[in-house]
Amino acid sequence: MRVGVLALQGAFREHITDLEALGASVLPVRLPEQLDGLRGLVIPGGESTAIAKLMRTYGFYEPIRAKHAGGMAVWGTCAGAILMAAEIADARADQEPLGLLDAVVRRNAYGRQKDSFEADLQIAGFKEPFRGVFIRAPRIESVGPGVEVLATHGERIVAARDGNLMATTFHPELTGDPRLHRFFLDRVIGAK
């Protein structure tokens, strides 16, 4: 199965390694034409403003929306979760989300780096807790009807899924735990 990882900036190498370890054929995507033929796309963690600027400069917005409309699954982690949302609360004027997942996301929702943290999460369908690494993390403030909440931390939504879309505000690629990557390949890709 051929999947892509948006490789403009951020922790894309870790996602590539994790997906390859599960047998996927993974392409680092730096130009829009590289989206052709992908079953799924991971938008990694990084700086959402920097990634959004490069996405705009290199014309990624419409091609990603079009490929998703044609069935390409999308998983955003942290910055990626911000970028795939319908709305960014408190966004900079020039910060446009892709508007794929019916959710409102707020950037830097926990404070600055000294407030970054780790915590065990209970993810729907997983038997054992998943170690969540939250780095200047956003939070999902609300989700629309039809969006399933996969995990919360305290009151806050930290993972959500709607058909072939998934958003996580933490970083599974920093833990070596393959369960969410496997879930993306097996269950999110190909879902309606």
Place this chain on the structure above:
Amino acid sequence: MSDNPTTGTLRVKTGLAEMLKGGVIMDVVNAEQAKIAEDAGAVAVMSLERVPADIRAAGGVARMADPTRVDEIIEAVSIPVMAKCRIGHFVEAQVLQSLGVDYIDESEVLTPADEEHHVNKWDFTVPFVCGARNLGEALRRIGEGAAMIRTKGEPGTGNVVEAVRHMRTMLEEIAWVAGVREEQLFSVAKDLQAPYDLVKWVHENKTLPVVNFSAGGIATPCDAALMMQLGCDGVFVGSGIFKSGDPAKRAKAIVEATTHFTDADIIARVSRDLGEAMVGINISDIPDAERMQERGW
């Protein structure tokens, strides 16, 4: 159901550096420059009192920035804000942590406060980045708690030659440590003056245990792409942007060249008509005592 969150773990500290990879961190001295950097696509800004070229020109003692300037920069941008403290000056570091900066750079660009000891970085919740010219220096800093390394280069020169030298040295020494037999590691650790456990980690994993950026002399998109092709994880640009003719345009060009570092067509396009680059300095024209890279132990 969730446990109490844990802050300041090594994974959380190194994790922020992982998120900065493939990006450009820009030196800024005020809120206006910070906004220009953010608008250009910087992944973080580095707050300091004067950029290295001006520190060089002014001479005297270079210190942490005024907390009011740091506050203004934190207020002005939503990307991470780093700030420099003097080598060994743990009170400047405590103040920067209290101001809420996201990363502290214990930096040879400022005048060292201690000629024997670096800050004990394990004492802090906020992560540190430190400069290094070679593997031993990098592992000593990591042993003291640094969560990110940058090769030093020679700051404030606009001359990439030292950045190249230090990156090549780092990679050659990593390859050497990876290639020796396990029983040699004790003597390697002694030669490198580095903690044995970290030397063993490098031997087994064939890389540094933390993210490694390049710094010190990067002034053009080609310089940034050169360092990326040599194998760094991202770049710091100090004087190169705000001592040039058109900072906003040059900053954006360096960001694009860092992302597309193997695509010469894109690097050529973004390199056009950038205006005056900063005036460079040849390393041989700098007296030994004024070489910033020699600071740090």
